[in-house]
Amino acid sequence: MTIRSAGPKRLRKGNLIDAENRRAETPPRVPSGDSRDGAEHLKAAPAQTPPARAAHDDAVDEEQPYITRLYERLDELKSRLTARLATLYREHGGTHASVWDREAFVARDVERLERLGSVDRGLCFGRLDFHDAHTSYIGRMGLADDDYEQLLVDWRAPAAEPFYRATAADPGDLVRRRHIQTRLRKVLAVDDEVFDLDAMPAGGQGTLRGEAALLAALTEARTGRMSDIVATIQAEQDRIIRSPLGGVLVVQGGPGTGKTVAALHRAAYLLYTHRDRLGSSGVLVVGPNRTFLHYIDQVLPSLGETGVVLSTVGELVPGVEAAADDPADVAVVKGDARMAEVVAAAVRDRQRLLTGGAVELKVDRVELTLAPPAVRAARTRARRARKPHNVARRVFVRELLNHLADEQARVLGESLDDDDLAEIRADLAGEPSVAAVVDELWPALTPERLLGELFASPSLLATAAGDLTAAERSLLAREPGAAWSTADVPLLDEAAELLGEIDDPDEAARLARQREEAEIQYARDLLDELALEIPVDPSLVAERYRGGEARRSVAERAGLDRSWTFGHVIVDEAQELSPMAWRMVMRRAAARSMTVVGDIAQTGAAAGARSWADVLEPHVPGRWRQEALTVNYRTPSEVMDLAGRVLAAIDPALEVPTSVRSTGEAPRVVPVWSSLDLVSQVAAEITAELPALGAGRLAVLVPAGRLDEVFGGLADALPVAVSRASTTDALDAAVTVLTVGQAKGLEFDTVVVVEPAELLAESVRGATDLYVAVTRPTQRLVLVHAEPLPPMLTS
Numbered sequence: 001m002t003i004r005s006a007g008p009k010r011l012r013k014g015n016l017i018d019a020e021n022r023r024a025e026t027p028p029r030v031p032s033g034d035s036r037d038g039a040e041h042l043k044a045a046p047a048q049t050p051p052a053r054a055a056h057d058d059a060v061d062e063e064q065p066y067i068t069r070l071y072e073r074l075d076e077l078k079s080r081l082t083a084r085l086a087t088l089y090r091e092h093g094g095t096h097a098s099v100w101d102r103e104a105f106v107a108r109d110v111e112r113l114e115r116l117g118s119v120d121r122g123l124c125f126g127r128l129d130f131h132d133a134h135t136s137y138i139g140r141m142g143l144a145d146d147d148y149e150q151l152l153v154d155w156r157a158p159a160a161e162p163f164y165r166a167t168a169a170d171p172g173d174l175v176r177r178r179h180i181q182t183r184l185r186k187v188l189a190v191d192d193e194v195f196d197l198d199a200m201p202a203g204g205q206g207t208l209r210g211e212a213a214l215l216a217a218l219t220e221a222r223t224g225r226m227s228d229i230v231a232t233i234q235a236e237q238d239r240i241i242r243s244p245l246g247g248v249l250v251v252q253g254g255p256g257t258g259k260t261v262a263a264l265h266r267a268a269y270l271l272y273t274h275r276d277r278l279g280s281s282g283v284l285v286v287g288p289n290r291t292f293l294h295y296i297d298q299v300l301p302s303l304g305e306t307g308v309v310l311s312t313v314g315e316l317v318p319g320v321e322a323a324a325d326d327p328a329d330v331a332v333v334k335g336d337a338r339m340a341e342v343v344a345a346a347v348r349d350r351q352r353l354l355t356g357g358a359v360e361l362k363v364d365r366v367e368l369t370l371a372p373p374a375v376r377a378a379r380t381r382a383r384r385a386r387k388p389h390n391v392a393r394r395v396f397v398r399e400l401l402n403h404l405a406d407e408q409a410r411v412l413g414e415s416l417d418d419d420d421l422a423e424i425r426a427d428l429a430g431e432p433s434v435a436a437v438v439d440e441l442w443p444a445l446t447p448e449r450l451l452g453e454l455f456a457s458p459s460l461l462a463t464a465a466g467d468l469t470a471a472e473r474s475l476l477a478r479e480p481g482a483a484w485s486t487a488d489v490p491l492l493d494e495a496a497e498l499l500g501e502i503d504d505p506d507e508a509a510r511l512a513r514q515r516e517e518a519e520i521q522y523a524r525d526l527l528d529e530l531a532l533e534i535p536v537d538p539s540l541v542a543e544r545y546r547g548g549e550a551r552r553s554v555a556e557r558a559g560l561d562r563s564w565t566f567g568h569v570i571v572d573e574a575q576e577l578s579p580m581a582w583r584m585v586m587r588r589a590a591a592r593s594m595t596v597v598g599d600i601a602q603t604g605a606a607a608g609a610r611s612w613a614d615v616l617e618p619h620v621p622g623r624w625r626q627e628a629l630t631v632n633y634r635t636p637s638e639v640m641d642l643a644g645r646v647l648a649a650i651d652p653a654l655e656v657p658t659s660v661r662s663t664g665e666a667p668r669v670v671p672v673w674s675s676l677d678l679v680s681q682v683a684a685e686i687t688a689e690l691p692a693l694g695a696g697r698l699a700v701l702v703p704a705g706r707l708d709e710v711f712g713g714l715a716d717a718l719p720v721a722v723s724r725a726s727t728t729d730a731l732d733a734a735v736t737v738l739t740v741g742q743a744k745g746l747e748f749d750t751v752v753v754v755e756p757a758e759l760l761a762e763s764v765r766g767a768t769d770l771y772v773a774v775t776r777p778t779q780r781l782v783l784v785h786a787e788p789l790p791p792m793l794t795s
């Protein structure tokens with residue numbers, strides 16, 4: 001096994017060896033010793049000599065009492081909080097102010113308890129020894145004793161920075177950085193980097209260790225869930241994590257360079273550092289699909305942050321469920337920036353004039369004439385209000401009723417005072433024939449109705465989408481009542497923005513009901529999570545949360561409110577967003593504080609990005625900054641050699657990230673004589689792989705057209721659980737069958753790619769899909785094919 005220190009982390013003074021030796025049963029693989037791209041590489045160490053082992057064991061013993069003390073402090077704080085919370089939950093009544101105070105205490109204590117409960121695993125993972133003889137311990141949260149003496153420094157605090165940033169060239173005041181590995185509150189290993197050997201106490205030199213903690217993290221079997229990397233953040237990642245809050249930060253990096261994980265740690269860092277600001281406005285993380293969000297959803301809670309909203313593009317409009325998939329050409333048209341004008345024109349087209357001449361209305365046996373000029377005047381006034389359609393509708397209705405009331409007075413030949421006129425207007429407003437005309441001329445519209453009617457009507461489309469070709473317009477056709485697609489959601493959002501809220505009591509009641517259900521569910525989840533030792537009646541908690549806007553968590557409120565603007569927005573796999581999706585996401589980030597994470601070389605969506613400038617210049621011209629991540633932590637170098645050939649076929653100018661380690665196992669290519677045998681051969685390959693897989697995860701990546709066939713065949717043939725990406729347990733099974741699109745952002749110990757030539761041919765971005773597919777494994781890659789392999793995989 002080799003670790004290459006290719007950039008973020010450099011070889012440092014002292015030996016660098018694998019502390020895992022202590023528990024590893026087999027010695028690590030001797031490195032191949034190649035040094036690509038001039039990257040320094042770290043050699044796996046020979047087995048420890050007895051004195052080194054003894055010194056190491058002494059260091060483990062030395063740390064245990066302190067770690068035990070930290071856990072005791074954690075437990076003490078937890079039991080104090082639990083007791084106080086149980087008391088607060090039982091209290092009733094009091095003045096309005098005292099009830100309010102009590103609620104505030106409850107909310108604060110619940111949040112604290114959640115945080116304390118989330119940091120148990122690996123509470124402390126580092127220690128810094130400074131020249132002035134003081135020592136700091138670094139961990140998942142800050143802890144102090146009752147005398148305010150600092151016991152543990154939060155990893156996000158400025159005092160923890162040397163843990164991630166110190167280098168041999170620039171160690172600052174640091175004498176030694178120690179990684180501490182714990183399991184179940186026991187110290188397992190320590191891993192030291194010494195910056196000043198002379199300043200080390202006698203005997204301390206024996207514990208010198210290198211990249212063991214990183215190596216241990218990288219080679220661990222995958223669980224189907226992303227883990228935090230708080231103990232092993234690398235310097236180039238740390239710079240991104242601690243980059244200032246303001247403006248748009250783009251993080252460009254190849255597969256496996258830690259973009260996702262760094263972005264999530266950045267969310268935790270920003271919440272910690274700017275709690276005042278972000279605590280009330282919240283952080284939104286946008287990911288490519290639900291499976292991916294499920295894959296990452298443990299990372300922030302494990303860092304003690306629960307208040308972040310995770311959403312796909314298709315979920316960003318509350319109340320709309322994007323259940324359909326559009327073909328690529330349809331998604332391209334719907335995602336095109338020109339659609340903004342189409343939606344705007346569609347709204348304008350619903351503000352109509354009387355094209356067929358005057359209409360006669362019979363109100364209370366009085367004949368009233370509504371003439372075209374009156375409607376035109378009302379429309380002009382309403383449009384001048386420069387308000388959303390449904391809000392401006394009030395002006396239109398008022399103008400029209402004024403006109404009709406005057407008309408009625410004229411017909412009756414009476415001179416009426418203001419009160420009489422107001423009464424007539426009220427009567428007119430309740431008159432069905434008047435309401436019908438108003439609805440025809442300026443209807444109250446929901447986004448769903450606007451787009452549903454637009455896409456179902458070639459004539460409405462022809463008027464609103466004149467800039468689109470006839471072929472493009474025909475791609476927008478949709479049956480009334482059909483399911484919405486992900487590509488429809490940004491259009492619905494665009495429409496919602498232009499339409500505004502409807503003054504409709506039924507709609508208001510529906511939203512209130514939706515909110516209430518969410519509150520009750522929240523209360524239930526809360527009690528489940530807290531697992532209070534003293535029983536508390538869930539209905540009391542539900543009651544407590546019901547109705548009180550201010551008592552709901554920010555994430556809850558934000559999740560239910562389409563117009564919520566977040567303090568910071570993180571967009572992952574950002575290369576996949578269409579221009580229309582960007583418009584929607586930008587609305588959620590009104591202050592333009594964003595982290596945009598992606599890889600232009602992995603753009604799979606036909607409507608996705610070709611350059612970050614194309615994406616961002618229209619929204620934040622000249623006001624975005626870019627950082628790069630260059631080291632691949634996921635994929636071994638043997639697999640990346642093959643991936644590099646695929647990348648070169650996409651564009652020879654694109655750079656392959658340098659793998660930080662190698663396994664000595666080249667990708668395996670398995671030819672099959674007939675495509676009829678493809679699935680059985682895949683099953684045989686997986687069966688052979690299972691012993692090495694252990695408790696890890698294996699993905700079968702297939703062309704979309706083969707999903708059902710391969711899933712069905714494997715589910716029958718394999719002795720282990722097989723799932724597919726569309727189900728909620730997708731990442732829990734040992735074997736998951738996915739399309740490449742569904743595997744975006746995910747990783748697995750072993751990946752079996754089925755029929756690469758078909759993947760390549762399946763879409764205009766087939767080569768990109770192939771690149772994404774082969775960069776998913778952390779250990780082994782197998783290619784099974786009946787059709788000839790694409791040349792880029794054979795050379």
Ligand SMILES: Nc1ncnc2c1ncn2[C@@H]1O[C@H](COP(=O)(O)OP(=O)(O)OP(=O)(O)O)[C@@H](O)[C@H]1O
Binds near residue numbers: 744
């Ligand atoms: N500093 C680190 N310490 C330990 N593990 C790390 C570190 N950096 C990245 N990793 C691991 O490397 C893997 C890849 O990270 P991540 O998924 O964030 O990469 P990515 O750049 O988003 O990849 P892709 O573009 O392919 O989606 C993850 O398992 C992550 O935990």
